C-alpha cells in the first residue's frame with residue numbers, strides 16, 4: 294500500500310503540482326505566498342489585485358513592463374503586469390509594484406482599455422489596501438517601491454484625494470521610505486497636487502498626444518492646458534522649495550510624461566520638438582514614448598499597431614537631445630518622421646556630409662559626440678587619451694569605439710578607412726538597422742553554411758536567389774563579399 298501511494302505521489306501528483314505552479318503568473322505567486330504568510334480579512338483580494346495591476350500595464354512612464362514569459366523549467370519568469378522597473382536619479386534600477394488605485398473611469402479617452410464605455414472588469418482599492426500591499430511586498434523584498442496611478446473615478450479631486458491618502462499613509466503611518474512614483478490627475482485641485490509632491494519621489498502627468506487637436510479628438514475630456522498647468526505648478530513650487538531651503542522633500546526625482554506614438558497623425562518631428570520643449574521649459578527627467586497598440590476598437594484610431602522600431606528611433610532621438618547636444622531641428626526636419634533605416638545620429642551625419650570626416654586627435658568634444666559609432670563615454674575617453682599621444686585606429690578599437698560605423702566619418706592622424714562614396718556609406722550604415730531578416734549570429738554557425746542562405750547574416754544577404762527580396766540598402770552593397778566584409782567590420 295505504501296509503495297502504491299509513494300508511486301502515485303512521485304509520478305502523478307507531485308509533477309502536476311509543480312506544473313501548475315509554473316503556470317502561475319507573478320501576481321498569483323506573490324499572492325499565494327502572502328496568503329500563506331499573513332492573509333487576513335482586511336487585505337486586498339486577489340481578483341482586485343489582478344484587475345488593478347493588469348489595468349496599469351499600458352502606462353510605460355516607468356521603464357519596463359508588458360512582457361509575459363512562462364517559466365519553462367529554468368529560473369524566473371516575466372508577467373505582463375504587476376511589477377516593473379524604474380531608474381532612480383543615481384542610475385539604480387529598482388523594481389516597483391505597478392498598480393492603479395481604481396480602473397473605474399468617468400472619461401472616455403478613445404485609445405484606453407479602461408475608458409468609461411468599455412465593458413471590462415472594474416475594481417477600486419482603498420488607500421489602506423494599497424499602503425498595506427506595498428508594505429507587505431516591500432517587507433518580503435519583492436519590490437523596492439510603488440508606481441501608483443488611477444483612472445478618474447467620480448471626479449478628479451476625489452481620485453487625487455485618494456491617491457494622496459495612499460502615499461500619505463505610507464510615508465506617515467507606516468514610515469515607508471521606498472521610492473514612490475505617483476501619477477497626477479489632470480484638473481485636480483492645485484492644493485492636492487502640492488501636497489502629493491511632498492510625499493512622492495516622482496510625479497507624472499501623461500500628455501499622451503502631441504497636439505491639442507489630437508487630444509480634442511481622442512481624449513475630449515483632457516486638454517493640453519489641463520496637463521501642462523500642474524506640471525508648471527510643480528516646477529515653480531520645486532524651485533521655491535529649493536530657494537527657501539525648506540525641510541523635507543519635494544519631488545526629489547522630478548517629473549516625467551508619456552506620449553503615445555502613432556495613435557494620431559503627427560510626425561516624429563512634432564514629437565521631438567515637444568520633447569525638447571518639455572526638457573527645456575519643464576525640466577522633465579524623462580519623456581517616455583509608447584508605440585500605439587490597438588487594444589480597443591475605434592473608428593478614429595489606426596487598426597494596426599505602430600511598429601516598435603519607430604518608438605525605438607524616438608528614444609534614440611531623445612538620447613541625442615539630452616546627452617549629445619543635438620537640437621530637435623537637427624534631429625528631425627520639420628514635417629518628417631525619423632528614418633527607420635538609420636539611427637537618428639547616422640541620419641544627421643548623412644544629411645551633413647560637409648561636417649565630416651573629423652580628425653579624432655583634434656576635433657572638439659561636441660563634434661566627436663556627433664560621430665556615429667562614438668558614444669558619450671567613447672568621446673570622453675578619446676579627449677582624455679589624446680592628451681598624451683596621437684591616437685590611431687587600433688587605439689580607438691581598444692577604447693571600444695564602434696569603428697564599423699565611425700570609420701566613415703573620422704580620420705586618425707590624417708588616415709581615412711571609410712567607404713569611398715556616400716552611396717556605399719549609406720548602404721553599410723543601413724545594414725545594422727534591418728530588422729525583418731536580421732538574426733544574431735551564433736558562435737557555432739559555420740562560415741561555409743552562411744552561403745547557403747540557411748544560417749548566418751551573410752547567408753541572409755545572399756538569399757536573393759531563394760526568392761527573398763533584398764532591401765535597397767543591401768542592394769547597394771553589391772557583392773556578397775562586400776556584405777560579409779561590412780558585417781565583420783573589415784570594410
Ligand code: SF4
Nearest residue numbers: 398400402405408444
Ligand atoms: S482618464 Fe483616459 S486614459 Fe486615464 S483611465 Fe480614464 S479613459 Fe483611460
